[in-house]
Amino acid sequence: MTLSLFALQLLNGIEVGLLLFLVASGLTLVFGVLGVLNFAHGSFYMLGAYLAWWLAERTGGLIWAVLLGVPVMLALGWAVERFAISRLYRRDHLSQVLLTYGLVLLFNELQRTLFGNDVHGVPAPRALDWTVSLGEMQTWGAYRIFTSIACLCIAIGMRQIILGTRFGMRVRAGASNGEMLEALGVDVRRLFSVLFSIGTALAALAGMLAAPLTTVFPGMGESVLVVSFVVVVIGGIGSIKGAFAGAMLVGIADTFGKVLLPSISSAIVYAVMAAVLIFRPQGLFGEAQAR
Amino acid sequence: MTVPLLEATGLHTYYGASHVLHGIDLRILPGECVTLMGRNGMGKTTTIRSLLGLTPPRAGEVRVRGKIVTGLPPHRIAQEGIALIPEGRGIFPTLTARENLTVAARPGRWTPEAVLDLFPSLRARLHHLGSQLSGGEQQMLSIGRALMTNPELVILDGATEGLAPLVRRQIWSVLRRLRAEGTATLVVDKEVRPLLELGDRHLILVKGRIAFAGDSQEWRARAEENLVLLRA
Numbered sequence: 375m376t377l378s379l380f381a382l383q384l385l386n387g388i389e390v391g392l393l394l395f396l397v398a399s400g401l402t403l404v405f406g407v408l409g410v411l412n413f414a415h416g417s418f419y420m421l422g423a424y425l426a427w428w429l430a431e432r433t434g435g436l437i438w439a440v441l442l443g444v445p446v447m448l449a450l451g452w453a454v455e456r457f458a459i460s461r462l463y464r465r466d467h468l469s470q471v472l473l474t475y476g477l478v479l480l481f482n483e484l485q486r487t488l489f490g491n492d493v494h495g496v497p498a499p500r501a502l503d504w505t506v507s508l509g510e511m512q513t514w515g516a517y518r519i520f521t522s523i524a525c526l527c528i529a530i531g532m533r534q535i536i537l538g539t540r541f542g543m544r545v546r547a548g549a550s551n552g553e554m555l556e557a558l559g560v561d562v563r564r565l566f567s568v569l570f571s572i573g574t575a576l577a578a579l580a581g582m583l584a585a586p587l588t589t590v591f592p593g594m595g596e597s598v599l600v601v602s603f604v605v606v607v608i609g610g611i612g613s614i615k616g617a618f619a620g621a622m623l624v625g626i627a628d629t630f631g632k633v634l635l636p637s638i639s640s641a642i643v644y645a646v647m648a649a650v651l652i653f654r655p656q657g658l659f660g661e662a663q664a665r
Numbered sequence: 666m667t668v669p670l671l672e673a674t675g676l677h678t679y680y681g682a683s684h685v686l687h688g689i690d691l692r693i694l695p696g697e698c699v700t701l702m703g704r705n706g707m708g709k710t711t712t713i714r715s716l717l718g719l720t721p722p723r724a725g726e727v728r729v730r731g732k733i734v735t736g737l738p739p740h741r742i743a744q745e746g747i748a749l750i751p752e753g754r755g756i757f758p759t760l761t762a763r764e765n766l767t768v769a770a771r772p773g774r775w776t777p778e779a780v781l782d783l784f785p786s787l788r789a790r791l792h793h794l795g796s797q798l799s800g801g802e803q804q805m806l807s808i809g810r811a812l813m814t815n816p817e818l819v820i821l822d823g824a825t826e827g828l829a830p831l832v833r834r835q836i837w838s839v840l841r842r843l844r845a846e847g848t849a850t851l852v853v854d855k856e857v858r859p860l861l862e863l864g865d866r867h868l869i870l871v872k873g874r875i876a877f878a879g880d881s882q883e884w885r886a887r888a889e890e891n892l893v894l895l896r897a
């Protein structure tokens with residue numbers, strides 16, 4: 375592998391990881407704070423991608439699709455929390471799996487009905503239709519650079535919000551003791567609604583940004599869900615920092631695996647997960663004892 | 666007659682099928698200090714949880730300043746001006762001490778500065794995580810956090826349990842100060858003497874029923890019977 379190929383794969387791996395982080399961060403927060411194992415989280419990614427395609431066809435571009443699609447998905451997240459997820463807060467994991475898996479089927483049906491079952495490509499914005507050359511053979515697409523920077527900005531913004539604002543403080547407090555927060559006069563239900571809808575919108579945004587890179591196809595939600603669970607487990611359940619580290623690790627391992635060990639590439643991320651869990655059963659940034 | 670700050674009538678509270686409170690009546694006037702005594706498992710914590718809506722009573726009524734709050738979510742009841750210092754203190758372990766103070770603060774005369782004047786030893790610990798504080802520091806922080814919501818009624822479930830004598834004295838003196846300043850308190854503790862010195866009125870719970878209610882003089886007049894009710 376030449377140095378430039380190595381660099382390109384590394385950059386691609388980071389980009390895959392950053393997109394994965396947008397999905398996994400919502401999944402880990404919803405599990406860590408709301409205590410709900412949400413199988414439908416991947417569906418938000420899938421719906422985001424389909425919405426990006428559908429809106430881009432009608433509005434003339436991905437940027438408009440994102441600007442319109444993100445508020446739609448915020449609203450969808452709010453509605454899903456209000457009418458479905460909020461019924462799960464005091465339930466066991468089996469009820470959570472049953473209901474949220476039901477939502478997966480529902481969203482798949484919604485996708486079939488609204489958008490059809492065809493595979494679609496979404497063009498990257500024309501302004502980003504150029505490349506940077508890396509060495510003699512490789513080029514790095516401007517859209518990929520843009521996506522990486524956008525995701526990185528979102529990750530930094532999330533960090534600022536979680537560590538530096540009262541909303542973030544309450545999210546962290548709610549993760550350890552929601553009842554106490556409620557008893558101090560904080561509307562924890564509303565906090566959960568807001569958090570869930572932000573998580574939904576982030577997953578959908580990842581789907582929208584990924585659409586020009588991966589194509590839009592039925593079942594894309596399930597595959598991202600599985601990988602996101604791997605990320606969450608590697609990082610430590612409920613930890614945003616962990617989701618970031620896990621997403622980077624998985625993104626890079628997956629990208630290099632596809633190049634170096636194509637025959638077993640689909641097993642690489644699970645091997646990484648197993649290796650991490652052997653040394654840290656609670657994940658990289660997880661709490662040692664179970665909640 | 667003054668409208669009670671908090672008034673509960675005929676509270677019956679259950680955990681699943683087990684019937685824990687059997688008709689609790691309780692009233693706290695503005696600025697009054699009421700104490701809640703009773704052996705372990707008699708229903709003190711459950712009474713407090715019922716008042717705040719954390720474990721809503723199945724029968725009975727809670728009013729704050731005459732307004733019925735039974736059935737409201739706990740945060741709405743707390744916003745009426747009630748703050749809880751729970752059993753076990755309930756410090757948020759992953760938040761710093763300063764964040765614990767501000768996470769649920771509502772505007773009023775209690776500011777972080779005022780709380781730190783009350784508990785100067787917290788000043789050096791502001792940037793430590795809640796989980797890194799000692800039991801005494803956690804209790805001070807829990808009181809400070811409650812005061813930061815600028816409440817009219819402070820509920821302390823276990824004021825001094827498990828704390829060193831010096832910290833205990835400090836907490837009793839803070840409670841005296843709150844009383845002098847006109848903040849109502851509902852205090853649970855194992856130590857009878859400071860409760861009798863502090864409280865305007867006292868309740869003794871036995872198996873989810875009120876076995877005694879009266880002021881300090883009445884309590885002392887029945888001291889022997891009351892001590893039997895409290896003996897473990």
Ligand SMILES: Nc1ncnc2c1ncn2[C@@H]1O[C@H](COP(=O)(O)OP(=O)(O)O)[C@@H](O)[C@H]1O
Pocket residue numbers: 680683685703704705706707708709710711712
């Ligand atoms: N979460 C719970 N589930 C079931 N029973 C409980 C629960 N909490 C308390 N109890 C029972 O309710 C009774 C009153 O408990 P509690 O209010 O905690 O008493 P106290 O605070 O006076 O020690 C006890 O018999 C206790 O075992």
Ligand SMILES: [Mg+2]
Pocket residue numbers: 706709710711752822
């Ligand atoms: Mg108790």
